Amino acid sequence: MTVLRHLRHDPWALAGGIVVLLFVLAAVLAPLLTAIPGQDPYRYHLDALDDSGAPRGFGGGISAQHWFGVEPLSGRDLFAIVVYGARTSILVGVGASAASVLVGVAVGLVAGYFGGWVDRVVSRVVDVMLGFPSLVFMISLTAVVAASFPKPLLIVLIIGFFGWPSVARVIRGQVLSLRSRTFATAAEAMGAPAGHVLARLLLPNVGASIIVYATILIPASIGTEAALSFLGVGVPPPTPSWGRSIGDAVAWFRVDPAYLVFPGGALFLLTLAFNAFGDGLRDALDPRVSRGRRSAATPVVDDRVVPNR
């Protein structure tokens, strides 16, 4: 496959892919990994703390039992929190991105294919939503749903809801140019129903864009989840979340910087790896970008579409 061959010659993308894979493995194998030192993310270890609630010993209490030290005040194992936190981050990130892609692709296909007033309405909604203070809306939305509704699912839905406009815009643009191509015109001329043209002819042709966009959306969704949890309105305790740990570390990082470093480092590393991998994938799938070395002028991560030049 040319895509794989291309990726193999892109060290950044390769490294990114490997790091992402390691994080996914760690998340899947979280119970096994934390069983090695015999820890879990919920058990308190008050004996590992001093009187002020700060961890005893070097680097936030790093030891053979607590590889990353322990959490201040509770003494819970930080390694277990980080590894289980990867589950939260990846599940929310992938779930929210899947929701965004699903809605965005459907809306983009319909708007691009049918055009006319449908397209005008969709485009306006997308324009308004893209410029919106979505974080403020997300914070507010966490307040209005009944407490019995599972909070992690709510977070996935909320983040997913604000992610679809950018997908819809890209897909719409592509469908707009695809539908005037001869194969689409021919199918229509032969009387193919709209559903067939959309699902069988147009959808497969935007597949590459969907994959590229998903790899851009996942790190963004992971970042949003972390931001919401950082602000205290995301995934509720005791479910481990990197963002919440970082938020809690604000009060502690003068005494115990390790409490900030491990969850923060994990978040940074995973996002960076996803972005590097996504860039490589885009280069590999997009024939317009020169094969081999990427020209320095190509925007690497920033894929915002600039309209009406």
Next chain:
Amino acid sequence: MTAVRFLAYRLAGIVLVLLLVALATYLVFYLLPADPARLSCGKPCTPENYAAAQRYLGLDAPWYGQLWNYLSGIVTGRRFGSGTGVVDCPAPCFGYSFQLSTPVTELILTRLPVTASIAIGAAVLWFVAGVLGGTLAAVRRGRALDRAIMTVAIAGVSAPAYLVGLLAILLFGFTLGWLPTGGYEPFTEDPVGWFVHLLLPWSALAFLQAAIYARLTRSEVIDQLGQDHIRTARAIGLTERAVVVRHGLRNALIPVVTVFGLDLGGLLGGAVITERVFSMQGLGSLLISAVGTTDLQTVVGVTLFAAFLITAANFVVDVVYSLIDPRVALG
């Protein structure tokens, strides 16, 4: 289209957007699961108390009546209840916080200066630093400065602003002791203290965005400098500075300003996060504590206000846009 008609057209569009946003917000927050009457009904919540709470909040009206009351309240003010328990909420009424016994507008206005200071200062910093850095990188393509800016831009996209902010506090606040580690001083009381307290928040929020804008500006300027009109400008003997600034940068700025308009919403979100990092009491902390206490009137009021603010700011960006690119206003 003349400039006046362009502005009138844009204004009409904005009023329409605001109305739709208010409608959507209202429907989501007042008609979906959360029940404001039950929240303010007290315990035990007898049917009589519940009905009284509904009447008091105006929730006994049909949904379009409630919506109308809410919208007209923003323009003309509104009054809750009657007789002894009456509460006045003067225009513009974005709701009334019964938990804090204060109109939401008043709450917003006391917190707005903090958030606005963070957001506006950071935006100026990121735009100026980004455009300057990007232009320099484009002119000195391939040199050390160019590479440094581009490296920061790639790494920067993956680092959340709060991580950068926390590291900056650790370095400049605690270790070096050059800058305060948090808090806010009102500009009217102590302009120097205001500036000193905001320096780190501005930098933390602007750092990554400046890098992204630098990269965007760089590629746009490089693109522009390869165009025919630049060759002509050079051929008629303009100085290099005039060529780059007047003919290259001006055209390169058009897409940059477009992206800037799209980023304003994110800017407000970033300011909310920055407030928390630097322990400042702005709109974000108002909203988050209202979420914590399920103070729906405040939640809705702040959300709607944020939407109005961003829509208005986008209008300003549009006007600036039409000044840079005359084709927009005339075409």
